[in-house]
Amino acid sequence: MSQASYPTTLFNDHYHAAYRYVSDYTAYALQRMLMSHGVRLDKGASLSQIVQTLGCQPPFEGHVKWVLAFMAQQGVVWQDHEKRWIGKSLTRPVRPKTIAHVHIEPSIRLIDHVCEHWPNVINGKQRALQVLFGNTNENGESLWESYFCNSHDLYAVHNQWAAEHCASLAARMDVAKCGPRVLELGTGFGSAARALLAEYLLQGLPLRHLMLSDISPALATRVQRELQPCHEQMDITSCKLDINRIDPDLDPNYDVVLAVNVAHCASHIRESLAGLKKLLRPGGRLVLSECVRIDDTTRLHQEFIFSLLPHFSPIPSTPVLNSDPSVPCFGFLKASDWEEALKGAGYSDVQVHINEGEQVCGALITGTNK
Incomplete structure (x- = not known):
């Protein structure tokens, strides 16, 4: 494969800083979501306890595993020797001043929206397509239209x-x-x-x-x-x-x-x-x-947004040393x-x-x- 050559106004330092921030924000939002639904990461919880607390239906257990793996990737949770998931105290990441001009709000709004409904989707109380579409921003655009936009x-x-x-x-x-x-x-x-x-x-x-x-x-x-x-x-x-x-x-x-x-x-x-x-x-x-994605164990924050959609099913991956093959990646x-x-x-x-x-x-x- 060959390395791209293109104007530095695309994937530049500001873009990468903004991408890092949105990934960190996603991990924070996920931790906040889990704890608001009774998952005690401050005291430690096993996967089975987390699944039970959320009332997660079997088809969505892979989504719970993804959430925990992503949070661990971003450094906000870890596993102890008893395989319990432990979380840091909740601290919203600070947006760097260097990306104040970068328009990332459509990502933040969609992440917050999915976090609001995700627990009720995985426990079977709501259907994914019903809650993911139809919501609008302050301009009357759907959250998806503002996300898939050149601004x-x-x-x-x-x-x-x-x-x-x-x-x-x-x-x-x-x-x-x-x-x-x-x-x-x-x-x-x-x-x-x-x-x-x-x-x-x-x-x-x-x-x-x-x-x-x-x-x-x-x-x-x-x-x-x-x-x-x-x-x-x-x-x-x-x-x-x-x-x-x-x-x-x-x-x-x-x-x-x-x-x-x-x-x-x-x-x-x-x-x-x-x-x-x-x-x-x-x-x-x-x-x-x-x-x-760079490899089969790197998870992208976009996966959380889209993983509930039917065409974002888990993707096949090659075994990686020290990785858990039961933790899926989605789509990309x-x-x-x-x-x-x-x-x-x-x-x-x-x-x-x-x-x-x-x-x-x-x-x-x-x-x-x-």
């Missing part, structure tokens, strides 16, 4: 990285004069599409056609209607596309298939990647921008997993670039339809 600095870097790479591809492709045909997967609220269009306009590049796709055609159509009036010179359309059931009748001549934090949601990633390959013209390029893969998956799906010229800086947070994954 949310922790998330926007993944959109921008993909947009800049697609723009660099356009300049090198043999369609440079008329512009490429791009298919975006999992359009959602449209932040990746907005970043892509803004980058093309900034660089004065043509875009022949942008197809917005999502498992929800209503979302894709909404974004298409919002974007088209602002980009009259570009052809923007929308369609339904389920990454687990890729329609073989879709147009197979796209120059670029783009997805930002979508491909990991596939039930069978290699099969889905092979299906996407059929939508690319010969020489066409798959571009994935993904949150990634390692960079090496993506390299293996693209090669296994038949892509050539596979490249996986990880972000610069002190911690692995994301990867840009590309492959060509040979």
